[in-house]
Amino acid sequence: MSLIIDRGRLMLPGPTDGAAERRVPSERLHLIPEAARRSFVPWITDLPGLKLGENDLTRIAPGRPQAEGEVIEISGHVLDEFGRPVRNTLVEIWNANKWGRYTHVKDPVRERLDPNFLGFGRTMTDEAGRYRFRTIMPGSYLARPDIDRWRPAHVHVSIRGGSARLIAQMYFAGDPHLARDPMFILLGEAQPRHFGNLTGQGPSGEALYNWDIVIGGRNTAYFES
Amino acid sequence: MSEASVTTNRLAPLAEDTVGPYYPYSFIDGDRSDLTRLHYGLSVGPQGQQIILRGRLLDSDGAIVDDALVEFWQANAAGILRTPDNDGHPLLDPFFDGFGRLITTTEPFAFRTIKPGALPAEGGMAARAPHITVTMFSDGITRLVTQIFFDDEPEANAQDPLLASLPGELRERLIARRIETPADGPAVYEIAIVMRGPGETPFFDDLSS
Ligand SMILES: [Fe+3]
Numbered sequence: 472m473s474l475i476i477d478r479g480r481l482m483l484p485g486p487t488d489g490a491a492e493r494r495v496p497s498e499r500l501h502l503i504p505e506a507a508r509r510s511f512v513p514w515i516t517d518l519p520g521l522k523l524g525e526n527d528l529t530r531i532a533p534g535r536p537q538a539e540g541e542v543i544e545i546s547g548h549v550l551d552e553f554g555r556p557v558r559n560t561l562v563e564i565w566n567a568n569k570w571g572r573y574t575h576v577k578d579p580v581r582e583r584l585d586p587n588f589l590g591f592g593r594t595m596t597d598e599a600g601r602y603r604f605r606t607i608m609p610g611s612y613l614a615r616p617d618i619d620r621w622r623p624a625h626v627h628v629s630i631r632g633g634s635a636r637l638i639a640q641m642y643f644a645g646d647p648h649l650a651r652d653p654m655f656i657l658l659g660e661a662q663p664r665h666f667g668n669l670t671g672q673g674p675s676g677e678a679l680y681n682w683d684i685v686i687g688g689r690n691t692a693y694f695e696s
Numbered sequence: 697m698s699e700a701s702v703t704t705n706r707l708a709p710l711a712e713d714t715v716g717p718y719y720p721y722s723f724i725d726g727d728r729s730d731l732t733r734l735h736y737g738l739s740v741g742p743q744g745q746q747i748i749l750r751g752r753l754l755d756s757d758g759a760i761v762d763d764a765l766v767e768f769w770q771a772n773a774a775g776i777l778r779t780p781d782n783d784g785h786p787l788l789d790p791f792f793d794g795f796g797r798l799i800t801t802t803e804p805f806a807f808r809t810i811k812p813g814a815l816p817a818e819g820g821m822a823a824r825a826p827h828i829t830v831t832m833f834s835d836g837i838t839r840l841v842t843q844i845f846f847d848d849e850p851e852a853n854a855q856d857p858l859l860a861s862l863p864g865e866l867r868e869r870l871i872a873r874r875i876e877t878p879a880d881g882p883a884v885y886e887i888a889i890v891m892r893g894p895g896e897t898p899f900f901d902d903l904s905s
Contacts, residue, residue, distance in 0.1 A: 479900070479901025479903070480901055480903075482837070482838070482840075484836070489836075490755070490761075490834070490835055490836035491836035491837065492756075492836075493755035493756040493757055493759075493836070493891070493892060493893075494755050494756075494761060494834060494836040494837045494891045494892060495836065495837055495891070495892060496840070496891060496892055496896055496897075496899055497756075497892050497893065497896060498896055498898070500899050500900060500901035501861065501862065501898050501899065501900050501901065502861070502900075502901055503858065503861075503900050503901065503902060504857045504858060504860075504861045505820075506820075506821055506822035506857040507821075507822065507824060507856070507857045507858040507861070508821070509777070509779075509815075509821050510769070510771070510777055510815060510824060510827070510829060510843075511769075511829055511841065511843075511900070511902045512769075512779075512902070513767065513769035513794075513795050513829070513831070514769075514777070514778060514779045514780065514795070515795050516778065516793050516795075517793055517795070519725065519727075550707060551707075552706045552707050552708075552709055553705075553706060553707070554705070554707055563720075563723050565718065565719070565720050573718040575717075575718040575719075575720065575721070576721075577717060577718065577763070578717075578718055589722075590720075591720040591722060591723065593723070627713075627715075627716060627718075627719075629715070629719075629723070634779075636831075636839075637709075637710065637712060638712060638713045638714065638715050638833060638838070638839070639710040639711065639712065639713045640713050654713070657711075658711050661708065661710070661711050664708060664710060665710060665711065684710060685707045685708065685709045685710055686709055686710075687709025687710070687712070
């Protein structure tokens with residue numbers, strides 16, 4: 472019988488979702504013995520083929536009418552903690568429409584759908600780790616009507632490919648709902664790096680946001696030399 | 697952490713988040729819950745014994761967790777992982793890359809694949825019993841990682857360094873049980889992954905993997 476002398480982190484349920492209390496392990500995570508470490512990091516080689524325009528959420532397809540709301544552009548780099556670009560990795564985003572509604576079948580029907588907005592898109596980073604999206608400024612939504620809790624405007628992001636894996640959210644500075652959003656509050660001193668940085672206006676007056684996505688320790692294992 | 701950031705030039709990573717309730721199902725297009733049929737219309741496929749890993753992802757009430765994003769990662773039948781370290785390895789299987797993915801429903805999930813081989817000892821790493829790494833994302837959690845083993849590999853399991861790092865009663869919770877199936881079909885293994893509560897599955901801290 473082995474004696475456990477060291478343990479990993481304790482995951483804590485966040486206050487944002489009732490399910491967390493039923494899904495977050497009560498025990499600390501277990502440390503991985505060095506002799507077993509190699510196989511924990513998936514290396515994903517076969518990413519989906521992208522179609523033209525999949526990084527433009529403002530239209531369902533090229534040539535279709537533009538969705539309602541304020542067009543914004545979000546671009547930046549995907550980087551590891553050492554500042555190395557994460558190349559050729561899949562970046563997926565999803566966000567609510569102008570009125571705060573997702574097209575997801577499980578979004579309760581409270582707000583309008585926009586027939587010209589699906590609310591998700593994807594792209595691959597280039598050789599410098601750059602990505603770029605155009606989307607509609609998401610509306611706030613009432614996540615918990617029972618306690619009148621609103622989510623501030625946010626864009627969800629998933630990074631996947633090679634050995635990179637991250638789920639995160641981008642927020643907008645000045646949003647009045649931030650101060651009462653438990654998910655944002657929980658970020659603590661990490662809050663500033665989850666803001667898109669407004670850098671100017673594009674040719675059609677769209678707000679340009681820069682957001683660099685830094686992937687942390689356990690998400691990256693292999694880099695090309 | 698903050699001390700390290702003033703003494704090194706490392707960038708601070710973003711915080712890992714939950715996928716939330718509205719992860720687009722469409723992102724699963726082109727992903728894989730069946731690694732034995734990646735190549736449509738070809739009469740060739742991955743080498744090895746076809747299996748189905750049937751799993752129930754359970755919360756502390758014993759209810760099946762639906763809408764969870766589950767990712768799988770495994771070696772091929774020869775025990776070779778498709779990582780950059782193994783580029784050009786003669787035992788890589790051209791019809792198998794080892795990464796699978798699905799979203800759970802209110803039914804048990806079924807991941808169809810081939811049984812991974814034991815990983816050989818190499819480069820300071822111990823030999824590993826056949827296993828599948830399972831990563832879970834769902835509303836309410838950020839990311840959970842564990843590895844699932846097979847009950848018909850008792851000798852290999854007894855030597856596995858990850859299983860050996862756990863107390864005996866926790867080891868059992870990572871071992872999928874083979875159930876009776878028709879001889880001409882794939883072998884079916886069953887596992888319950890308990891996220892919290894009695895019988896809780898051990899999960900691993902892969903911070904620096
Ligand atoms: Fe959201």
